[in-house]
Amino acid sequence: MAIKTNNNLLADKMRPDKLEEFLGQEEIVGEGKLLRQAIESDNLPSIIFWGPPGSGKTTLAYIIAQKTKSDFIQISAVTSGVKDLRAIITRAEENKRLGRKTILFLDEIHRWNKAQQDALLPHIEQGMIILIGATTENPSFEVRGALLSRCRVFVLKQLDVGHLKKIIKRAISDKDKGLGKQKIKINNGAINVLARMSNGDGRVALNILEYAGAQSRDINEKIIKEAFQKSHLLYDKNGEEHYNIISALHKSMRGSDVNAALYWLARMLAGGEDPLYIARRIIRFASEDIGLANSRALEQAVAAFNACSFLGMPECNVILAQVVVYMAKCKKSNGLYCAYNQAAADVAEYGNLPVPLHIRNAPTKLMKDLNYGKDYKYSPDYNYKEKQEYLPKELQGRKYLK
Numbered sequence: 001m002a003i004k005t006n007n008n009l010l011a012d013k014m015r016p017d018k019l020e021e022f023l024g025q026e027e028i029v030g031e032g033k034l035l036r037q038a039i040e041s042d043n044l045p046s047i048i049f050w051g052p053p054g055s056g057k058t059t060l061a062y063i064i065a066q067k068t069k070s071d072f073i074q075i076s077a078v079t080s081g082v083k084d085l086r087a088i089i090t091r092a093e094e095n096k097r098l099g100r101k102t103i104l105f106l107d108e109i110h111r112w113n114k115a116q117q118d119a120l121l122p123h124i125e126q127g128m129i130i131l132i133g134a135t136t137e138n139p140s141f142e143v144r145g146a147l148l149s150r151c152r153v154f155v156l157k158q159l160d161v162g163h164l165k166k167i168i169k170r171a172i173s174d175k176d177k178g179l180g181k182q183k184i185k186i187n188n189g190a191i192n193v194l195a196r197m198s199n200g201d202g203r204v205a206l207n208i209l210e211y212a213g214a215q216s217r218d219i220n221e222k223i224i225k226e227a228f229q230k231s232h233l234l235y236d237k238n239g240e241e242h243y244n245i246i247s248a249l250h251k252s253m254r255g256s257d258v259n260a261a262l263y264w265l266a267r268m269l270a271g272g273e274d275p276l277y278i279a280r281r282i283i284r285f286a287s288e289d290i291g292l293a294n295s296r297a298l299e300q301a302v303a304a305f306n307a308c309s310f311l312g313m314p315e316c317n318v319i320l321a322q323v324v325v326y327m328a329k330c331k332k333s334n335g336l337y338c339a340y341n342q343a344a345a346d347v348a349e350y351g352n353l354p355v356p357l358h359i360r361n362a363p364t365k366l367m368k369d370l371n372y373g374k375d376y377k378y379s380p381d382y383n384y385k386e387k388q389e390y391l392p393k394e395l396q397g398r399k400y401l402k
Helices: 034-040 057-067 082-097 114-125 161-173 188-197 202-215 221-227 240-254 258-270 275-293 296-311 317-329 335-350 365-369
Strands: 047-050 071-076 102-107 130-135 152-155
Touching: 034 057, 047 057, 057 071, 057 102, 057 130, 071 082, 082 102, 082 114, 114 130, 161 188, 161 202, 188 202, 188 221, 202 221, 240 258, 240 275, 240 317, 258 275, 258 317, 275 296, 275 317, 275 335, 296 317
Parallel strands: 047 130, 047 152, 071 102, 102 130
Antiparallel strands: none
């Protein structure tokens, strides 16, 4: 059974159907690699393909579908559920009686919830189904541990510009499946622009090429750029790349690299990130990584948040740029951050230690009779030089802030 495709689209028509034509993932399907051997010998374990859009997850499943002698079933986690799984199990049971294996290709496996994934687990354990899961999200977070432990995870990388150029040129010249019969001309500059702007996504490159070819038989850089009507930056505000990029921004400011911090800020804004989210993260940074080394940093961060609230995008981009540069150039100290964490660790270890009697309030006679507030030294009376313990007895002498 073949992968479901739209054969009217260039990206689907140009999909490789054998490993020799598959580009970009030599580390996992190159000559002699474990996955390649498993595919060629039709002895596939349950696996999960994890990689960014357009890196070849579905294409690899398509190649397996062409080569395998198994019953190959494809479903999407977005539109399928436990009811569909029951029908697949019935089919797999019949296949097993006939001595035939069943491979289930579950696209966007991260979209299935705990109950749906749990329903699949026993059938993989029993060998009734061989699973091929595909996901753009980190399976460590999105796939149940019990299911993940029974699968081999293969990480597919973003295609590089060289691979994308080969894919584009192949589509231009191929007269059977590509645009060869249309005699489209495209200069090297346009190929370079298309490969670079596609952000490692082969499908995006072919979709834009197809659109540009429909507009003109002579494609140049200007036509390619016009075909990209909006940003195709890889930035999923709910996915892993979101956390990767905010981490890159935070670490660049921490490392006082102004240029890198500005770049990652621009990436986030170009990808459609909420500027107030960025501003909130900068407020956190001001205390976590600068703290008492420059107490004005927190004021600057809060001012930036308020200014972004007033203006919104795109006008607030320069405000965020200003505060990001300020944070990157500030003297750094994580002393406050470490001090709080050490205090929190003592809270976790020692629990609810009693407040020393002498620093308790005594608003009632009973409390006074119980020595609440007894012998407390009022700091102003001692010119703030009194010697007095404020920590619980078990923690006396602790020095959190160095």
